[in-house]
Amino acid sequence: MTAAVWVSHLRKRYRRRVAVDGVSFAVARGEVLGLLGPNGAGKTTVIKMMLGLVRPDAGEVMLLGRPHTDPRSRERVGYLPELFRYQPWLTADEVLRLHVHLSGLTIGDRDRRDSLALAGLADRGGDRVGGFSKGMQQRLGLAVALVARPDLVVLDEPTSALDPLGRADVRDLLLSLRERQVAVLLNSHLIGEVERVCDRVMILDRGRVAASGTLPELLGRRELRLTLTEVGPEAAALLTPGTRDGDRFTVAMPPDVPALIADLVKAGARVHAVEPARVSLEERLLAILRTSHEEHP
Template sequence: MNVIETQQLTKSYGASPVVKGITVTVKKGEVFGFLGKNGAGKSTFINTLTGIIHPTSGSYSLLGEKGPNDKIKQKIGVMPDYVTFYSSLTPVKHLRMLSALSGKPVSKSQCIDVLNKVGLEKHAHKKTSKFSFGMKKKLGIAMAIIHDPELIFLDEPTSGLDAESVIVIQKLIQQLQSNGKTVFMTSHNLDEVEKICTRMAIMKEGQIVKIGTIDELRSFYRSTITVKVKHSTIPMNEKVNLYHWLGSNGTDLEATETHFVLNVNSENKIAEVIRALNQLKVDVLRVEVEEPSLEEIFLEA
């Protein structure tokens, strides 16, 4: 089941298009990462899907409802890139007020439970005027999930948080997924996206330039594979022939007595290298394969 579907979705301000004809689908239960440099149009795209702004052209649907539609707002949770709070209210009062507006009022204990999930339980009754940026970020996430939405939009959910809080929020996102929720998130933390997202899209100048799982993106961008092999001693009378063979089956060979590094153009070549060593009765002690990181893929997109 697709919970997000867009068809040629476009948003322009005057003669300047910010989102340029995006067609994308997100399936139920995915943690979908949306990547792009500042100014790529990510927040505008999210704001369009969540009804904050209206598209210039194209269409979209969320959870089977064609947007924009007030019914959608009751089924989704949103943490925008910037959240404002009433300085005189506590987190509990914020959550109860928001849940009442959404048509799904919650109890005080339910509020405490959600605040516990984001790591704010000790501050449940403090006024938000005393909150740090990171605490406000956590409260924004709590407000996005308090009414138990099926689809959750999180714009930079861990930016500005300390390392411990980042782990708490990442685990929360994974827990939401395990409970059948769908999470659509932006993040500049590429390690985070690679760790918790099932699929991701890279946006550049208002368009999606690549979409897929991390393995699919690696396959698309990878031209060579770097293989590092630790091995037992190679017989002296076989070294020259072996190194010649390795050089003809790969590039940039670097070798020592017990290690070599080689770039090859396919995974099949790795198996051939191991077979060649076995034929010489050289023990393969360890094989390491260097994959392109999401950061490298992002920079090449």
Template structure:
């Protein structure tokens, strides 16, 4: 039986081209993955546009973004499965097209299928042989398949096949693991097992690139996050950089009216900033559209009526009055419709952000207050103490990764 139905040689057995091996010097101490300026176009659609990021040794990096953001395409270019139109990639200090680099990389693709007539142990042995390493059957135990090692894959559920895919990705004891939707079709216990597995890889110094739509899992295991939208990096950084520094939580006792008012400054600033952003976008979208329509309908109509009446009553006066009435009426009506519509649709987002960033302070949760992070925290605390407030704790507040992701994606569009 041909172990590879396509007849292709395993990646580690193919000869390396001089270009792929010698394009850059080998840096064994470099990051596990290095991506610089990747671009890929499929006919008229730009799938990836200038994506750059790194995955450090022993680091877990999450790749997030909506469907069609380019995440899987980036992964395939990083692993040499798709040729980029532009940009460079390095794996474990070597050019990504070098088979010697890929031999130390484990990969769980988003979509895969194993030969249904093989047992789980045979699938693992096959892929270990393709990688040129002895099979490590204990990895089946690490993904919860120890008691199904001799069962044929054709009888596996989707969740069990997903577990087997994880075992195959770890078969060669890789130094860098790429997981594309590893928790797909897994039940809550399976997702917890994957989370524990990723954390154990991190403890062993294995780098992980994790592409997942389960934001809660990403938030629990990742050191850094790269957010893609429309083929570009919309944001990246540590979880602390992406989530922290926006709010301040205070455990307070003895908050009187004056202290409540002082805390309200943070609330007011949060609302002001959030509403301002919403109104700014509404004005830009709604007013511009309204003024444009108002000028088109009001000015043209006003000038037409004004000129007509101006010929009869005096061009200057007629035009002036006609333009004034037409423009004022047209803009008034169009701005009313455009702005009110824009504010109705957009200010909700601005108010929501403002509320999220600041208004929490106006709703006490027992003795805890949450306000927008002020410019000068020590001064705020000093003022509160001077007003007789007992300050028990001060800590940075954090929003959820899901909220932050949605905000970033809205801002990038």
């Protein structure tokens, strides 16, 4: 099946500063791709070039099987920008009506109500936007992005103004979009959110792709850390290969942890603690950025 997003060697320069330098990636249908990187890494510029809001200096973009220069490529794309602003004199439902009208699509009353409900505004459709908090306006932006039942959703910092409950709602929403085979490109500074919902992650640094891959590929193997005493040769053999630091042992995650613990006890070891471990996405991100800065000072 054709990828929902295909980007090849995008470049963008603003005077002397290169904002995006040869970025390439793809997003499959039903996949959530997380976009990470420090401020000024080029994430929002990549999104704007994808959607035709900024003209690239070089590179190609295909959206849902069409060149991004074709207006029809964006008919089935939902977008929540980082800086969202809506007319304060309109009601939430009127904002949806306006965006539906601008899109040229035919969207019924039920679809508008459904999108408001998905965004947690089921009972606020008749309220004026001027009375909404920033978090509620961001929820309205989600409703705007979803109202046309898009096949591709692009979210630029979608939880920046939301409280913890709102962030949990967005996580559930992203998982439901994935189940419906909707492709999602998520740009977020909240690493925990990305780690929870994304199938793959792309890390940008100074306009370049510093790393990309699935979470297991980026984070490495899962490990098991054990605190043991009275570890004789028989027990030590069960923990080979692995590493030891005093009473702490680290081994690759075995397929059956309880069986390993039982074998260690049988071998005479005393088990004081057992904990799964793997480098966090935040730790991996910082390491990748440090390496990128060392290689490209």
